[in-house]
Every structure is written in C-alpha cells, then in structure tokens.
Amino acid sequence: MKPTIAPYPNARFRRARQSESIRGLVRENTLTVNDLIWPVFVRDGEGIEEPVPSMPGVVRRSVDLIAAAAVEAQALGIPAICLFPYTDPSLKTEDCAEAWSPDNLSNRAIRAIKAAAPDIAVMTDVALDPYNIDGHDGYVVDGEIVNDATVEALVKMTLAQADAGADIIGPSDMMDGRIGAMRRALENAGHHNVMILSYAAKYASAFYGPFRDAVGASGALKGDKKTYQMDPANSNEALRLIERDLTEGADMVMIKPGMPYLDICRRVKDTFGAPTYAYQVSGEYAMIQAAAQNGWIDGEKVMLESLLAFKRAGCDGVLTYFAPAAARILNG
Numbered sequence: 001m002k003p004t005i006a007p008y009p010n011a012r013f014r015r016a017r018q019s020e021s022i023r024g025l026v027r028e029n030t031l032t033v034n035d036l037i038w039p040v041f042v043r044d045g046e047g048i049e050e051p052v053p054s055m056p057g058v059v060r061r062s063v064d065l066i067a068a069a070a071v072e073a074q075a076l077g078i079p080a081i082c083l084f085p086y087t088d089p090s091l092k093t094e095d096c097a098e099a100w101s102p103d104n105l106s107n108r109a110i111r112a113i114k115a116a117a118p119d120i121a122v123m124t125d126v127a128l129d130p131y132n133i134d135g136h137d138g139y140v141v142d143g144e145i146v147n148d149a150t151v152e153a154l155v156k157m158t159l160a161q162a163d164a165g166a167d168i169i170g171p172s173d174m175m176d177g178r179i180g181a182m183r184r185a186l187e188n189a190g191h192h193n194v195m196i197l198s199y200a201a202k203y204a205s206a207f208y209g210p211f212r213d214a215v216g217a218s219g220a221l222k223g224d225k226k227t228y229q230m231d232p233a234n235s236n237e238a239l240r241l242i243e244r245d246l247t248e249g250a251d252m253v254m255i256k257p258g259m260p261y262l263d264i265c266r267r268v269k270d271t272f273g274a275p276t277y278a279y280q281v282s283g284e285y286a287m288i289q290a291a292a293q294n295g296w297i298d299g300e301k302v303m304l305e306s307l308l309a310f311k312r313a314g315c316d317g318v319l320t321y322f323a324p325a326a327a328r329i330l331n332g
C-alpha cells in the first residue's frame with residue numbers, strides 16, 4: 001500500500017528486529033552453559049533414582065548415581081553441581097551431629113563426584129535443617145533459633161565439607177556472623193582456595209515448598225523461618241546483608257528465590273559488582289513444569305526465557321533444576 005500521510009519515523013526500532021542475524025548482532029545478554037549451577041538431591045542406598053513428586057523431572061539419587069550424574073553434567077559443560085541431602089529421619093537429632101560427620105551423605109557424595117568428575121566444581125549447602133529434629137536451619141532453644149551456637153555448628157559442618165573436597169561452600173542458614181567465622185576456620189585449616197558463596201539475601205519464601213518435600217523437611221519443620229530469613233517486603237536490607245557478607249569474606253553472593261526477586265539482583269549487581277547468583281527455587285521450577293505438563297505454556301521456551309531474565313537482571317549465573325535440560329539445548 002502506498003503511504004499517503006507523511007512524515008513517517010526515521011527512528012524505526014523494528015529495523016533492529018528484522019531478522020535473526022540482525023537480532024543476534026544487537027543482542028545485549030546471552031545465556032550460556034557457563035551460567036548454570038545444578039542442584040541435586042542425594043539419598044542413601046545404591047542404584048536408586050527416585051522421583052520427587054512435587055518437582056516433575058527431578059529425582060533423588062544414591063551416591064553412585066550422583067557420581068554418574070556429575071560425569072554427565074561435566075560432559076555437558078555445566079561448571080558446578082550443588083548437593084542437598086535427603087537425610088534419614090533416624091539421623092535427625094537435637095545436636096545435629098550428622099551435619100559434620102565426615103561420612104554423612106553429602107560428604108560421601110562430594111568424594112564420589114571428585115573421584116568421578118574432577119573438573120566439575122562441587123558446591124554444598126550449609127544449614128542444619130536436614131539434620132535437625134525441629135527442621136530449622138539453626139538450633140532451637142526454648143522456641144528461639146539461637147545464633148551463635150548455630151554458627152559454631154555451621155563452622156564444623158563447613159570444615160567437614162572442605163575436608164571432603166568441596167570447592168564452594170554455600171551457607172543458606174541466614175545466621176549472623178557465619179561468613180566471617182567460616183572464612184577464619186577455613187584459613188586456619190589451610191583451605192585457602194575453598195570459596196564461599198553466601199546465600200546473603202535469602203527470603204522467608206513460600207516458593208521453597210517442593211524443596212522441603214524433596215529433602216524430607218516438610219514434616220519436621222515446626223513453625224516458620226521468619227526470624228532468620230528475610231521479609232519479602234524488604235530491599236535495602238538485602239543490600240546491607242550482601243555488603244556485610246562480602247566484608248566478612250564471601251567470594252560470591254546469592255539472591256533467593258529468583259524470578260520474584262529480579263529487582264534485588266539488579267540492585268546488588270549495580271551496587272557491588274561482585275559475582276552474583278540467583279536461585280531459581282523449587283516452587284518456581286514446579287510452576288513452570290506444572291503449566292508445561294498441562295499444555296498451558298511451552299515449557300522449553302519458558303525455561304530459556306526465565307534463565308535469560310536472570311542474566312538481564314545482572315546475575316553471573318543461576319542455580320536451577322533445569323541445568324541439564326538447558327545445557328542440552330544450549331549445546332545445540
């Protein structure tokens with residue numbers, strides 16, 4: 001059709017969207033396999049792979065199959081794997097001693113991965129909840145989650161993980177002062193190269209529900225975690241926590257959950273420029289999988305779009321249960 005009304009715009013943004021090659025040329029952010037950290041669940045036994053009902057596509061693996069999964073992840077180019085233990089209820093106690101047992105599930109899995117897939121970085125979780133009879137991340141004394149005694153236990157847990165060969169320690173407990181205490185203990189023990197990725201801004205979120213099923217903590221948890229995890233209403237507090245943890249010796253910081261907290265990711269990256277990660281948590285994963293299974297969304301496209309969004313928000317990487325599926329697509 002011949003244009004009849006002038007003038008038409010000189011600034012046509014659609015020019016830059018006209019073809020895949022031009023879109024590629026102007027693209028500001030990209031998702032690569034290097035951006036992925038894969039959280040996995042480990043359980044006891046041998047040759048066992050058991051589905052987690054609330055997280056379709058996610059399984060709990062025995063240590064031998066965790067090692068096999070790490071070999072596969074390494075071959076896909078995934079840089080890091082993060083371990084979460086499904087601890088037998090009989091091992092949950094008031095003193096949480098299983099947390100720093102050199103032979104607990106998580107430490108056995110670290111050694112098995114290091115032997116089978118030495119090039120993938122192993123990240124751990126530091127918190128007492130898998131081992132605590134109360135299901136809390138810290139010791140409970142007279143109904144209160146006590147800080148300093150918990151930090152002492154977390155330090156023991158950290159050292160056992162480092163001794164087992166962990167590369168990145170991931171404190172997710174939200175106690176005050178734990179990063180400094182853990183860093184000092186690691187230095188004193190000669191673990192100078194063991195890194196700390198602090199779950200510095202971890203919110204008291206309802207998006208963790210499926211994870212608590214996956215690690216068997218749902219039944220055990222008494223009350224909620226609001227006296228140590230952050231209020232979802234707060235943003236400035238996240239920046240203060242990140243600053244504190246970086247000062248205490250954190251090498252990298254995490255925001256958790258992910259998608260509902262992209263504003264925090266952006267503020268953190270802009271303010272500190274530190275290596276910044278987000279955790280696309282179990283509830284986020286479950287929502288995407290449930291909608292995809294119902295045919296309401298294209299699961300693959302939503303997965304990739306959600307992961308790219310973390311990069312756009314300033315993150316250097318994402319902990320995501322989608323890691324192997326995303327890696328397969330990104331590798332072409």
Ligand code: PBG
Pocket residue numbers: 125126127129137172173207208209210211212225280281282283
């Ligand atoms: C506990 C921990 C939680 C997650 C990771 N570590 C749950 C919680 O704080 O209750 C949640 C991860 C997810 O939902 O995928 N230390």
